[in-house]
Amino acid sequence: MKCRWLVAAACASVLLGTSLEAAESSAANVIERYDLQEADTPVKERKGWRKPKRILVGGMASRLGAELKAAAPDVEFIAAGTPEAKAKIASIDAVFGFCDADTLSAGKSIQWIQMVTAGVENCVSLPAIKERNILVTNMQRIAGPIIAEHVIAMTMALARGLDVYIPAQAQGQWIPRLPPGRATTVDGKTMLVVGLGGIGSEVAKRAHALGMKVTATRNSGRSGPDFVSYVGLSDELPKLAAEADFVVNTAPLTPQTKGMFNAAFFGKMKPTAYFINIARGGSVVTSDLVDALNNKTIAGAALDVTDPEPLPAGHPLWKAPNLILTPHVSADSDLGSGAQLAVVRENLKRYSAGDKMLSVVDVTRGY
Template sequence: MKCRWLVAAACASVLLAASIDAAENSAAAVIEHYGLQEADAPVKDRKGWRKPKRILVGGFAARLSAELQSAAPEVEFIVAGTPEAKSKIASVDAIIGVCDPETLNAGKSIQWIQLVTAGVENCVSIPAVKERNILVTNMQRIAGPVIAEHVMAMMLGLARGLDVYVPAQAQGKWIPRLPPGRATTVDGKTMLVVGLGGIGSEVAKRAHALGMKVTATRNSGRTGPDFVSYVGLSDELPKLASEADVVVNTAPLTPQTQGIFNAALFAKMKPTAYFINIARGGSVVTSDLVDALNNKTIAGAGLDVTDPEPLPPGHPLWKAPNLIITPHVSADTDLGGQAPLQVVRENLKRYAAGDKMLSVVDVARGY
């Protein structure tokens, strides 16, 4: 499972160096800064909850035994993939940093899964999660500000023709001018944010600050922040896309969003519009996007995620015009790993105490 916040090795090394006291002292600040959502009811009210005695840790979390132990001194932490884990998995109460069918099948007592990524589709699609009503929490909102900056970089890069100039620089070519209409401004233009959640709201905030009109869609209702002029439901996507100059996908991957960006939707968009995807490649019908770019149905695209991924050599997307591709790195940052560490530690303390959890995933909705 890919870590959207940092690659696993970097994530581990940064978090190992984090101060336990600093994490404890700033947990409240992290919750406030990122707008983390607290569950309505304490976890002790859930059927099957009990004070955890054993927790399985995997991925970077497996290297954080000291930090985790300080948050829950009475818990025994077991590292995934070890002989000890195999012998004790049946009595594990929760897992941190791992979610796979094999672990859930062997760990019949597992009641809570703490993911270290924002994306949850690979986990919540496991039948046991829903069948056993397992609590799932994740890193929603934590990478939102960083990913939003990546969206702005892609949008401005396309608007100012950097997708043309940067390759030309590498070849030592001086291109004095782009084709007429290719260099554009974003001030006064309209951005549509598809999926107005934590990341989408951060994108919208920055677009508004650049003087753009921002519209959005969301599945849960029509409410939104003041800097979004209109929030529509998911069935309004075609209409809103036809009115936008930039369409940004920040929606989670669910059965409802699989392949929603297809030939029909690209045909609705303005021929001068840009499409940016930093969510999931599976939301896009890749062949339709290639056609839309080659046929100039849309003006360009910025992709941090693709389908397939990694994008193999020779794939048609590599040669599509007016396209910026980055390799699923929009959450990379120099900020370090304090925020995700604090979320894991705080949720661990809350779970052990039976308190209200942070960043609870709606398993039925898939995000």
């Protein structure tokens, strides 16, 4: 499940409000299934680490606090927003489920933030995170397979013109065929994955299985799985975009990626190519995308994220041609929150024991 219009604390309640007994059978299974990365060094080697005594928990019910206590019996769990939280904020060691400037300012002892989403740009941008060397862990990779299916659904919908046929059905219109060149196949086409991380790799795997040639970019180097034919660095993005039939953004939002998909970028794409964004709306200059669609600079687009978000009534994107919009739901599924719960519980055990943590955010890089 992905948090959208809920505040962070309420989001934590939704994600973590299920009994821990509903978690996947073991942390080991989750680590293997999602290829979760373990820190190179034990957390006890971090300056300022100490075994936690009090953890502030956003939006969780008291029942869940009791279950978390079973994983760390010596820890006192305090619900955010309560008089108790206000009274004890100065002695809080860690925060689960949210990250904000006011909490960090009042909680001078906070050493660890456990997020329950993958996106952490609003957290790592807070000066206190770097200044105090606060550890941030998140849910990277957990939603990758689900989001990848959403990308493939968008890819097939654009290729087969479902963005035209479904609205026509709602209006009772029979459209015998699409304009020439609008209906395409994906077999043999090229998909460029921008940001070959956990989500990007899952997208690439599925695109390759459909017979697509997959290229990608990443900042960390040129290595990649066998099903990606070429991995380029970020400065190769314009060249690779010009060769692609589908461009998929799976990159995190950082100062380097903000507004990277602009008029110049869309101008590099083929007029028959499609743009898909399931990462962050802020990576796109929205007005430039609207112009690219209206002017047929590109063939179409599919967006699960927008800037602004939620998209307000009357915004030009609503009327842009050849566009599929979903309301930031690409991580929604019927799988429940078992994997997320397992990560929280496992990281709680590891932090308390001073062991190597899972899914540590590189605060400098922003993801």
